[in-house]
Amino acid sequence: MIGKYFGVGVGFKPEHFQNIMESQPDLGFFEVHAENYMGDGGIPHRMLGALRNQYQLSIHGVGLSLGTMGNLDQNHLHRLKSLVDRYQPALVSEHLAWSSHDEAKNLLFLNDLLPIPYTQETLDRVVEHVDQTQTTLGRQILVENPSTYVAFSDTQMSEIDFITQMQKHTGCGLILDVNNVYISANNQKMDAFDYLDSFPTHAVGEIHLAGHAEDVDDSGERLLIDAHDRKVAPDVWSLYRHVIQKTGEITTLIEWDNDVPDWPTLYHEAMDAKSLMIELGADTHAAQ
Amino acid sequence: MPLSKQQFSQVEFAARLFDPEATAPNGVVDPNGVAAPKRYSVYKNNVIVSYLEALAAAYPACKNLVGEDFFNALGRAYLTNVPPSSQLMILFGEGFADFVANYAPAQKIPFLPDIAKLERAWRLAYHSADIAPISAEKLSALPPEQLGDATVSFLPSVALISSPFPVINLWAAATKMQTLDGIDPQNGETALIVRPELDVNVHNVPKDLADPILAIIHGETLNHAAEIGLANNDDFDFSAMFSLLIQTGAIANIILDTKGT
Numbered sequence A: 001m002i003g004k005y006f007g008v009g010v011g012f013k014p015e016h017f018q019n020i021m022e023s024q025p026d027l028g029f030f031e032v033h034a035e036n037y038m039g040d041g042g043i044p045h046r047m048l049g050a051l052r053n054q055y056q057l058s059i060h061g062v063g064l065s066l067g068t069m070g071n072l073d074q075n076h077l078h079r080l081k082s083l084v085d086r087y088q089p090a091l092v093s094e095h096l097a098w099s100s101h102d103e104a105k106n107l108l109f110l111n112d113l114l115p116i117p118y119t120q121e122t123l124d125r126v127v128e129h130v131d132q133t134q135t136t137l138g139r140q141i142l143v144e145n146p147s148t149y150v151a152f153s154d155t156q157m158s159e160i161d162f163i164t165q166m167q168k169h170t171g172c173g174l175i176l177d178v179n180n181v182y183i184s185a186n187n188q189k190m191d192a193f194d195y196l197d198s199f200p201t202h203a204v205g206e207i208h209l210a211g212h213a214e215d216v217d218d219s220g221e222r223l224l225i226d227a228h229d230r231k232v233a234p235d236v237w238s239l240y241r242h243v244i245q246k247t248g249e250i251t252t253l254i255e256w257d258n259d260v261p262d263w264p265t266l267y268h269e270a271m272d273a274k275s276l277m278i279e280l281g282a283d284t285h286a287a288q
Numbered sequence B: 001m002p003l004s005k006q007q008f009s010q011v012e013f014a015a016r017l018f019d020p021e022a023t024a025p026n027g028v029v030d031p032n033g034v035a036a037p038k039r040y041s042v043y044k045n046n047v048i049v050s051y052l053e054a055l056a057a058a059y060p061a062c063k064n065l066v067g068e069d070f071f072n073a074l075g076r077a078y079l080t081n082v083p084p085s086s087q088l089m090i091l092f093g094e095g096f097a098d099f100v101a102n103y104a105p106a107q108k109i110p111f112l113p114d115i116a117k118l119e120r121a122w123r124l125a126y127h128s129a130d131i132a133p134i135s136a137e138k139l140s141a142l143p144p145e146q147l148g149d150a151t152v153s154f155l156p157s158v159a160l161i162s163s164p165f166p167v168i169n170l171w172a173a174a175t176k177m178q179t180l181d182g183i184d185p186q187n188g189e190t191a192l193i194v195r196p197e198l199d200v201n202v203h204n205v206p207k208d209l210a211d212p213i214l215a216i217i218h219g220e221t222l223n224h225a226a227e228i229g230l231a232n233n234d235d236f237d238f239s240a241m242f243s244l245l246i247q248t249g250a251i252a253n254i255i256l257d258t259k260g261t
Helices: A014-023 A043-054 A074-087 A120-137 A159-170 A178-187 A192-198 A234-247 A263-279 B010-017 B037-058 B060-066 B068-081 B096-101 B112-126 B136-140 B144-149 B167-175 B207-217 B222-232 B238-247
Strands: A008-011 A029-033 A056-060 A091-095 A098-101 A108-114 A142-144 A173-177 A204-210 A213-216 A222-225 A252-255 B151-154 B159-163 B189-194 B201-205 B251-255
Touching: A008 A056, A008 A263, A014 A043, A014 A263, A029 A252, A043 A056, A043 A074, A056 A074, A074 A120, A091 A204, A098 B010, A108 B010, A108 B037, A120 A159, A142 A159, A142 A204, A159 A173, A159 A192, A173 A178, A178 A192, A178 A204, A178 A222, A178 A234, A192 A234, A204 A234, A222 B037, A234 A263, A252 A263, B010 B037, B037 B060, B037 B068, B037 B112, B060 B068, B060 B112, B060 B167, B068 B096, B096 B112, B112 B159, B112 B167, B112 B189, B144 B222, B151 B207, B159 B207, B167 B189, B167 B201, B189 B207, B201 B207, B207 B222, B207 B238, B222 B238
Parallel strands: A008 A029, A008 A252, A029 A056, A056 A091, A091 A142, A142 A173, A173 A204, A204 A252
Antiparallel strands: A098 A108, A213 A222, B151 B251, B159 B189, B189 B201
């Protein structure tokens, strides 16, 4: 059985705070980027506290850099721990990616989710970092499959093998970002349905859905960009349906981080996910 | 372990991200194994754009004053000279005012560094710890005869910015994209930034109070601050200064000198 079901949620944006408080939407949880709440006080914490009083929270880190070949930044890990201790979220997650490195003791932060080659060496590093994170936080984390634009000639194993082994060695849970699967399948010339069918879905604690943009690569071929700036694409909904048909209910999030829409539009996307689960007989006991 | 020629290096990958001229590092390819500079440039673009957006969010008045093209060129130079070193994007922009002060193309806008200082103080105040101003009860319980030797602890949001330019008026106009016409550029202003509750307030402090308030912020006693005020101006009014600090909610606590007496 897949991790506890928290229903359907959306990424929280401060501009929606008033709408949420007034309309008390029928959602299972809100997700926030951990780093946006690592200030000491003020409005961000006031809003997060108010949300936490009424909903479950998912704290989604974007800056821990699990995929760094250097060391995890202990300061940042402890900031994450303070936040998790304070808000006691239902879910804590991070990415299979790197965003900083600590060459010569100077941390350089790159503010993007950068890809790693899939090798024994990178696997060992990621496993070590996931272990460290789970030990420090005293709880399981979910690790998200990436969207990628490049490949590496060093890569020795498939992304699925890498994620499967990482999960097995650390006991972590997984976020299955279906939009990322669609993007990477296009960009890496894989079959998205094959990817989903071989993904270790038994460990998935949350699904992410988001919109993407379209570009072209060096040879003029379609290159998809993980933009989080629009509605979930029909093809991504099809992949989502495929997963839910196989697995039943899974906690599901709509992410919309850029060109943020008005509240009704975002809420409508979340309700589409909920309807799909109800239609497939999956949403049987949504957590309140 | 010796590095093979193709071995992926995060250091190399990272170093090239900020260099507009740089090509893709070795071993970064497309799914057919062919070098893929355009694919790599998606990351370069993501990183630069995200930082320029973060800088614009942190310094909106500066951006409005200089325009988008100038601001982005300034931002790129800042990123190259002050490589980002924190995961906390909400506090991105440290040292920007100092960088602007030394950025040659910005010399024609002499007040830009002070606007940047004000915006930085505003941002830090917005995210500062929630500490309440001193209560009326506590204040009235203080023995007046001991106040002179007392020092003051301020809310963590408090900052004082003294400028030879009308920094508050310029900042307010630029934030609202209003014209700067009618603002006398020679009319210096001192800004006191305080967040007593959730909203950040920017107060225009009378010029002659700047030095004594700064002295108190730096830990001097109230008596010493009064001496500084009087040295600058015979009409210095201590109680006006003190009530300004109380009314703005800047003071967290008043610490009596227990060992001096």
